[in-house]
Amino acid sequence: MSKTSRTIVTMPATAKxxxxxxxxxxxxxxxxxxxxxxxxxxxxxxxxxxxFACTYNGVEVFRVELHPAMGANPLIIFTTVATDTGxxxxxxxxxxxYASSTTSTLTVT
Amino acid sequence: xxxxxxxxxxxALSQTDEASRSNKMPRxxxxxxxxxxxxxxxxxxxxxxxxxxxxxxxxxxxxxxxxRQSSYMLMSPDTKAMQDxxxxxxxxxxxxxxxxxxxxxxxxxxxxCASCHGDASVSMKGVAASFPKVNAAGQLLNLEGRINExxxxxxxxxxxxxxxxxxLALTAFVSNQSKGMPITVExxxxxxxxxxxxxxxxxxxxxxxxxxxxxxxxxxxxxxxxGNPIPQAHPTAYPIYRLEWQAVGSLERRLRNCMAGxxxxxxxxxSNEFLELELFLAWRARAMPLESPGVRP
Numbered sequence: 056m057s058k059t060s061r062t063i064v065t066m067p068a069t070a071k072x073x074x075x076x077x078x079x080x081x082x083x084x085x086x087x088x089x090x091x092x093x094x095x096x097x098x099x100x101x102x103x104x105x106x107f108a109c110t111y112n113g114v115e116v117f118r119v120e121l122h123p124a125m126g127a128n129p130l131i132i133f134t135t136v137a138t139d140t141g142x143x144x145x146x147x148x149x150x151x152x153y154a155s156s157t158t159s160t161l162t163v164t
Numbered sequence: 165x166x167x168x169x170x171x172x173x174x175x176a177l178s179q180t181d182e183a184s185r186s187n188k189m190p191r192x193x194x195x196x197x198x199x200x201x202x203x204x205x206x207x208x209x210x211x212x213x214x215x216x217x218x219x220x221x222x223x224x225x226x227x228x229x230x231x232r233q234s235s236y237m238l239m240s241p242d243t244k245a246m247q248d249x250x251x252x253x254x255x256x257x258x259x260x261x262x263x264x265x266x267x268x269x270x271x272x273x274x275x276x277c278a279s280c281h282g283d284a285s286v287s288m289k290g291v292a293a294s295f296p297k298v299n300a301a302g303q304l305l306n307l308e309g310r311i312n313e314x315x316x317x318x319x320x321x322x323x324x325x326x327x328x329x330x331x332l333a334l335t336a337f338v339s340n341q342s343k344g345m346p347i348t349v350e351x352x353x354x355x356x357x358x359x360x361x362x363x364x365x366x367x368x369x370x371x372x373x374x375x376x377x378x379x380x381x382x383x384x385x386x387x388x389x390x391g392n393p394i395p396q397a398h399p400t401a402y403p404i405y406r407l408e409w410q411a412v413g414s415l416e417r418r419l420r421n422c423m424a425g426x427x428x429x430x431x432x433x434x435s436n437e438f439l440e441l442e443l444f445l446a447w448r449a450r451a452m453p454l455e456s457p458g459v460r461p
Contacts, residue, residue, distance in 0.1 A: 060257075061257055061260060063251050063256065065251045065252075079251070079252065081251070081252065081254065083254075083257040085410075085411075086410070126407070126410055127254070127410035127411060128254040128257065128410075130252065130254075
C-alpha cells in the first residue's frame, strides 16, 4: 500500500549566484509514534516519516532522518547556496509505504 | 498579518450589553495603577490565605470591551508566526482538505456542499462568525452541528462523527472564510434562554477541584497557572491546531480538556450544555475578530 500526502514548499523563485536560500517545507503527516495506546489498551502501531532528502540538480544537498519523537506535520527549515538554475526535488519516505515528492524550480542570475 | 486584526473598538459592542455587564460586574478602574499595584501586592501576601477569604475579596471581574484579549496575544513570537503565515500553519492542511470536501458529491442525493452553497468564499463569508445559532426548529446548533444538519437533511448522507477529520476539515474551511471578521453573536429572543444557561454553566463550580470556568478565565485571566498565563477563554480561533494535541480540534474538545483538568466528568460532544456554553462564550467574545484556523501551544 502506497500512501502520500500534501506538502507545502516556501522558497524564492529567483536568486543571485552564491546567495543563501532559506527553504521551508511542511508535510501533512500524523507521525503516530507507536508509543500510544487506544482506550482498550491496544498499542497504536508506529506510522511515521523516516526520511527526507533534498536534491539540487540531482546532487543531494540536505537529508534528515526522522524518529518517533518528531511532531505531526513536520516542518523542516534549511538553507542551501544558489549555484545554478535548475530543479530542487524534495522526497519523503516512511512507514507503510509512505512516499511523497515535490519539485521547485529556481532561476539563478 | 497586521496587528489591527487583534484590536477592536469599544464602540463595536452594543451599549446596552456593555452597560448591563458593567452593572453586574463592576470593574477596578484600569487607570488607577497605583491602586492596582497595591492590590496585587496585597493579593500576593494574602494568596496563601485565599481560601479563608470571602470570594469577593480575591475576585477580579470578567474582561469586557477593549480589555478583552485573544489568547493569540499570550503566544510566543514563533507560535504567532506559525498562525499568521498560512504556508507554515499546520491547520492549512485541514483547510485544504475541507476545500476538497466542499466539492465532493455525497449521500443519496448526490449533492456536494457547493451544489447548494456555491463558492464558499462568497456564500460562507461571515457565516462562522454568527454561530452558535438557533435554527428554524428552535434547536441550538454550532457550526459542526450545522454542517451535520446539511449532511443528513440535504445530502441524505450519514452525519460525520464528532472530532472526525472530515468534520474538522470542513469546519476549518468554512471558518477560514470568516477570518478577520468580527463575531456577530448577539442576544436575541430566540437564544436568550440558552445564553442564560450558558452563562450559568460558565459560573458553575464543577469537579473535584470545585472550580468554575469564570474563576480562572474571567476572575484570574492574565495570572499564571503552572507557569502559563491564563487566557480569557475567547473562542476566536476554532477549530485550532493545538501543538499539544498535534492535531486540529474543536472548541468542545478544548472544553473537555478544561473539565478533565478540574476533574469533572466532561459533557458529551454535541451535548446541550456544551452548545449553551459555546453560545455564551461566543457572545462574550462578540465583536472580536475570528482568527480561524488558529495555532495554540
